[in-house]
Amino acid sequence: MMVLYQDEHLIAVNKPAGWLVHRSWLDRHETQFVMQTVRDQIGQHVFTVHRLDRPTSGVLLMALSSDVARLLSQQFERHEVQKTYHAVVRGYVLERGTIDYALAEELDKLADKHADPDKGPKPAVSHYRPLATVEMPVAIGRYATSRYSLLELKPETGRKHQLRRHMVHIRHPIIGDTAHGDLRQNRGMAQHFACPRLMLHASHLQLQHPVTGEQLHISAPWDATWQGLMSQFGWLGVIPELAGVEFPMANPQDN
Template sequence: MLEIIYQDEWLVAVNKPAGWLVHRSWLDRHEKVFVMQTVRDQIGQHVFTVHRLDRPTSGVLLMGLSSEVGRLLSQQFEQHQLQKRYHAVVRGWLEGEATLDYPLTEELDKIADKFSNPEKAPQSAVTHWRAVATAELPVPVSRYETSRYTLVELLPETGRKHQLRRHMTHLRHPIIGDSAHGDLRQNRSAAANFGMRRLMLHASELSLTHPVTGEPLLLRAGLDSIWQEMMVQFGWQDVLPEVPRVEFTAASLQDSSLT
């Protein structure tokens, strides 16, 4: 069972657990659990995806309950008419806030994108970030005597593949648990010492205009147990009062981000 955070006769939003694929993919033929099929079975009707979250990312995932509503929602995403808010735990200390305007070359999959143009020019990518809280703990990692972390709020203005992960790595503060762009030693230390056995990136909030009623809609997804335990260890339990806490079953928290 997935946590449904909003549902009416036109759309449904769930809190996607880390480790879940949004839909079936021939790139992972052995996977048996998918968000789309689970939601369909849970509510008893077909759903239509309008955006996606990477497998290791948790948080707000919105779906239409008809192809027409799905099309209207997709238009809002394509035209940047909504706002997405993420939270992440990154390596080291960040201070203040800023906007990173750093174009990204397209990341191509060796199989799925084998016919794509590898010479395509970098695409515009803009991320607004704000440091929310910092922590330093007496746990040596790599050449450092302590471990430093920052809780960061991220508002992407564009939606490039792995944009937030790549932008934070560009700032030299990779997201903890990012096996593709991050620091493997930091990832292993964070998993072993603080239980962060996943990509520490969460889609906390989605703000949009309802495609049928025209009313403003604010969707929030709660933090799972790995996030909650980390927040307590780092003394951050009260810094995000607007983001609720939830409980996922152990089966939902698949350790896919560190493989």
């Protein structure tokens, strides 16, 4: 597990796509869990303070004591932690925008069987900014070519699957989203570009250290799947610090 930041109070790791954060009775056959792996790696107990969906990769922050976990959780609850994601979506997104679209709570049939299914939608706000577009000579669906965009996403709120549901709302689903996205595009991406997973990455966290008060900026580099797709699409240099390269993109879009 790649450690991105560690001190005596907290630790941040680059969560791999497909890993659960912690053991769950809903996934009794799983063997890979971030919390247990990090605990074994550093030799001490860790406490979760926020979550990343199983298929999402990127920065995951954990506390090394219950007191620090409480302080960090409060920062997340007060929306004082700035979260930046990157995603590959279907179609061309040419202008930045804000999605202010309330979301009803998504309930799991087993885990949430006692929850109230009639709760109304809760406010949800996400900001997006296009970074690059590409048109590939591959027919997926009724068109002879396929278009994709690389987006920077910044959620203000933290509803379940918020970014995935918001991008579907504006008809630019995130590639690889099996719950809300475009199944045909997902299959085509796996077949033609060797990309069979959700293309959503938690790239940056910015927060105030709960003990020292210093500003922390934690970034998670892209994994091999991301790097491979960025290379195929000619986007590898759009965000050099995530790709581990030193050259800038020749003409990145900066809308």
